Amino acid sequence: MPSPPKPEPAAIHYRIEPWDLHAHLFRIALTITHPKALQEVSLPTWIPGSYLVREFSKNLQELKARQGKQEVKLTQLDKHRWQADCSAHKPLVLTYVVCAYDTSVRTAWLDASRGFFNGTSLCLRVHGQEKQRHTLDIASTSATAAWSAATGLSPLKIDKKGLGLYVATNYDELVDCPVEMGLFWTGRFTACGVPHRFVVAGAAPSFDGKRLLGDTQKICETAIRFWHGEGKAPFKSYLFMLNAVGDGYGGLEHRNSTALICGRRDLPRMDETRTGDGYTTLLGLISHEYFHSWNVKRLRPAEFAEYDYARENYTELLWFFEGFTSYYDDLLLRRAGLIDDAVYLKLVTKTINQVLQTPGRTVQTVAQSSFDAWIKYYRQDENTPNATVSYYTKGSLVALCLDLALRREGKTNLDEVMRTLWTQCQGGPMTQEDMLAVLKELSGRSFGTELAQWVHSTTELPLVELLEANGVSLKAETPQWAQRLGLRVGENHSIHIKTVLRGGPAEKAGMAPGDEWLGIDVNGQGWRTSKLEDVALYAGSETSLTALVARDGRLLRLQLDLPARSPTALSKKGSRSTTPTTTVPDTVSLSIANAAAVGRWLN
Structure with a gap:
């Protein structure tokens, strides 16, 4: 009986080997079965889900090409593209190494104990053949003989440790399935x-x-x-x-x-049966990324219908895809029975306070924050809190307000909106107009005004009235000293100023990021300070003092007026006026006022 025919080789094949563990180098061989003349290849400049041009090609080196035994000339076209002076339809092999020394989830890592990579960091894109079948051979060496591998790619021929040949239907799938290597549980x-x-x-x-x-x-x-x-x-x-x-x-x-x-x-x-804050945070992260399997990987911005790996892909909808996912990550923990109502409201309180203590919320809309992610959210500096708002945190509060507003009216809720969007957009690209249409269909009225105010303006969100309408009371609290002074600091033997918040007492006194706050002078008495709480300890009932600050080798005496200790009142229309003031940011706490109403929301 004749043996079955061998499968056709993939149009694009990669062999990836953990080559030099101590130098953190992967070695890659890319075979293009049917190249075109002057075949172009490139390495992506960013990875979907992390909106920053990261220039992965900076880690690529020793790129060479050959056809058979003949070396092929390569011409670099720009920072991440190369052109091979090759013959058409004769297998072209490119070899190169990539330095993998980024511990994050976004690129690649390799050392003597572990390997990890995303395809966007290691796999050159073959222009014109992105839709072809791709295979990936995860190889081993004598130094990694005991390692195993794990990936979401479909296996073709692998061993018990997961090493061997995998297949992807196209380049998008290939680079959307990272690989973990090593001795893992x-x-x-x-x-x-x-x-x-x-x-x-x-x-x-x-x-x-x-x-x-x-x-x-x-x-x-x-x-x-x-x-x-x-x-x-x-x-x-x-x-x-x-x-x-x-x-x-x-x-x-x-x-x-x-x-x-x-x-x-x-x-x-x-x-240990206790669930600590750290483990709760981890469960929230797991919930967040899993929810993304629907909300951004499939149901996604229309601008992401096809990724352009060469440049920024702009959208104003990250407040929906990241923010709404941030709303549901902790909510699903509550519905799964992993946290109770009190813990959930504690997490919501934290999010509200993060937004209220960000002066940038009066400067940037959450839609602008989404569009500017490439240059602002992922490139934070000392002024970031004063100029921007997070589409994660404020986006989750937009989701909260929308859900509570829908529930207050009694016809539908955000759960139904999300499921209907999934169905009507067929688990694919969507626009804000799609969302508005579904809201009107399910609720019976337009939510255009709400989205215009909550998403496309800096108007404060109506948190107080919507939370109270759903059984939760919101109370203003006295902020911690960092918020009262308008500072974000590091405390280690002295106070290192990282950020000076807009309109706060510290800014009025002339403090600046990078300053080292050494001590205070209160009515002629000098005191050493290593923590902000020392200010309260030594200032007593005084309303002003002199801050002793080191900057660029100089000692400065800055007059600091201390803020009032009482909490800032909250209005029913929103959490605060949209006009920036010198008042310290609000700090709030949530508590259950109507358990039945809260149960209808959270269950």
């Missing part, structure tokens, strides 16, 4: 019929993997049922890749996987 569970895998690198011996799997399973089942009821998820399997480090936090979503970073201390520990 792994566990599995099923959520609503879908197999899920969790791999963790760097965990301490006390790590309780069973608890992490059980809690993550609850999150996944809650999310799938949120979108589909008893229907099917839009992926056949899902992979969580978590890197536990000494101190870190972050995540990046992908179509059927996510890459995560957390501090080791935030992982659940064996024989």
Whole structure:
């Protein structure tokens, strides 16, 4: 009986080898089966989900090309594109190495204990053949013989450790499936019929993997049922890749996987049932990135219908895709039974205070924040809080207000809006007009005025009235000293000023980012200060003092007027006037006033 025919080779094939662990170098061989004459290739300048031009080509070196034994001339066209002076339809092989020394989830990492990469950092894009079938061979060396590999790509021929050949239907899928390599912990569970895998690198011996799997399973089942009821998820399997480090936090979503970073201390520990703040934050991150499987990876801005990997891809809708996901990440923890009402309201309180203590909310709209992510959110500096507002935090409060406004009117809620958007946009590109149409269809009226005020202006959100209408009371509290003075600082033997907030007492006194606040003079008595609380300790009932500040090798005496201790009142129309003032930012607390009303919202 004749043997079955061998499968046709992929049009584009990559072999990736952890080549030099101590030099942090991956070696890549790219085979283009049918190149065109003067074939062009490029490395992406950014990775979808992280809106900053990161110039991945800066890490690429030793690029060479050949056809058979013949070397092929390469011409660099710009910062990330090359052209091969090759013959058409004869296999072209390009070899190069990439330095992988970024511990984040956005690029690539390689050392003696672990490897990780996104395809946007390692895989050259073959122009004109992006829609062709791509294969990826994850290779091993003698130094990594004990390693395993995990990825969301579909396997073609792999060993028990996950090393070997994988396939992607096109370039987009290839670079949307990162790879984890090393000696990692792994566990599995099923959520609503879908197999899920969790791999963790760097965990301490006390790590309780069973608890992490059980809690993550609850999150996944809650999310799938949120979108589909008893229907099917839009992926056949899902992979969580978590890197536990000494101190870190972050995540990046992908179509059927996510890459995560957390501090080791935030992982659940064996024989410990208490849920600490760090573990709650990790569960919120897991929930956030998983929710993105629907909201941004599939239901996505119309501008992202096809990614342009060469330049910025602008949209005003990140307040929806990141902000609304930020609203639902903690809400789904509550619905999954992983936190209670009090913890959930504590998390909402934190978000509200973050926004209220950002003077930039009176300068930049959340739509502008979305559009400017490429130059502002991902390039923060000392003035960022004064000039910008986060589309994550304020976007989540827009979602909160919209949900509570819909629930107050009694015809629908934001859950139904999200599911209807998914259906009507067929889990694909959407616009703000699509959202407005669904809101009108389900609620019976236009929400154009609300979105104009909440998204496209700096008008304060009506948090007080909407929360109270849904059973939650909001109370103004006395801010901490950093907020009262209008500062963001580091405290280590002295007070290092990182940011001076617009309109606050510190700005009026002449303090500046980079200053070192050494001490204070109160009525002729000098006191050393190492923490902001020392100001309260030594100032007593005084309303002004002299701050002793070091700047550029000089000692300055700055007259500082201390703010009032009483909390700022909140209005029913919003949290504050939209006009910047010298009043310290508001700090609020939430509490349950009507348990039944809160239950209808949170359950």
